[in-house]
Amino acid sequence: MKRVLGLALGVFTAIGGFMDIGDLVTDALIGARFGLALVWVTVVAVIGISTYSEMAGRVATITGRPVFDLVRERTGPRIALGNVVVSYLVNALTLVAELCGVALALELLSDVHYLLWVPAVAVLAFVVLWKLPYEMMERVYGLTGLALFVFVFAVWQLGPDWGQMLSDVTRPSVPAGEGLPTYFFYAIVMLGAQMTPYEVFFFSSGAVEHEWDASQLLDARVNVFLGYPIGGALAIGIQAVAYLALQPAGIQVEHLGQTVLPVAIAFGKIGIALAVLGIVAATFGSVMETLLSSSYTVAQHFGWEWGKAKKPVEASRFTALTLLTLVAAVGVALTAWNPITITIYSVYLGAATLPFTYVPILIVANDRNYLGDHVNGRLANGLGVIYLVVVTAAALAALPLLIITKGGL
């Protein structure tokens, strides 16, 4: 029983880990503009993130060391350093977006401007970093984040034409008034929102923080293969309610409030409360995950002692970098640069740099020196290579599409 409960809690954590501000904004934005015509991207993304997270989790449980701790030995210091710099910057920009996300959700509740909430959220992140045990941290935001299922229930409440929805999903078409480049630009943005690089950094480093060993490989796999698909179902739910409630009214998503609007239409105040609670939990969880991932990658590259579960004095450089990153992210957020724009760009940059994240994982997951008999099988390698082609194609197409569509306008 305790075992089942432990597994279930892990899955809830993974669902919370999948959802973040990038998802919440792009799902609603895309649902309102493109209906269900990009649901297939979510399916593609869930299979991809599951494939690579399983590899990263397997490497960490078998070797006791996360992928980015090992990769320097295989690619050499120059390429690895370039990779770390890119990963750090993308993680840190995503952190800015997540901080703003929590603050925007609190603004919806309080009518206090989000910029005033940003420092408060950062202080809370500091307290969690300093005081809350690792597992507790994950469970609190994982369980609270389940309130987001109100978006899925809202699909039923809005009473859709199921036959029409099914045909929209299975026979996607570009809506009238939208160009094909714009459609593909948003397909890449959605891919980036759902295959965010920090998820694999956090998952593999988290396995080490939990002190998982080979006997917990099953835990890692259940987390990935149940948690991410359920997270994907949530994402499709958000797209569907935006399509049902926002598209007919011609509403474009330019603010987090519009993400919540369909739930308000379906369930009224209680719906708003649950949606905002879920959003605060999911984005705050992502604040912690992107923050820690930023310093995980750097510490692991240089061989510093690292870990949130350690005493701060036992991992001083790691802790100092984490605090510095948090302060810098607050600074960038307070420039009052449009938070929705920051979100879209962080997601876009995540997509454009995905090959840098995935190549090392594929290399290490095939290395018998580290993994022995636990190296990739045919299925993992087959999917791994296919997804490497997919994310590389997306990364190459990202810049031309950004220019042609002027950022998706």
Added chain:
Amino acid sequence: MHAGLDLLDRHVVDRDGRAVGKVDDLEIECAEDGTVEVTALLLGPEALGRRIGGALGRSMGGIAARFSGDPEPARIGLELVEELDIVIKLKHPLHQLPVGRFERWVREHVIEPLPGATDATG
């Protein structure tokens, strides 16, 4: 043993498993009979900077040298190595090794002054 593949960039831990750093470079001696032997592991940004090369490598080594007041990287003689595996384990605890100046400086000047820095969060 192929030094370049088997030693470079490996993770180094102390006797108790605490992180010491990465093998950033190697000290190699050529004997008179022409044999080449690895004599020590070199750790720290000074060594890594030299290997990365270019303006970036030079500035990395330069900044590290300015902070530590010593242009040479930390040197760990091979006689201090307990075990060579996917992780290199040393015979001594961290405080007896000639490494960790930067970690110590950050601990004493940045982390320790903060309240609760010595509490484990778990």
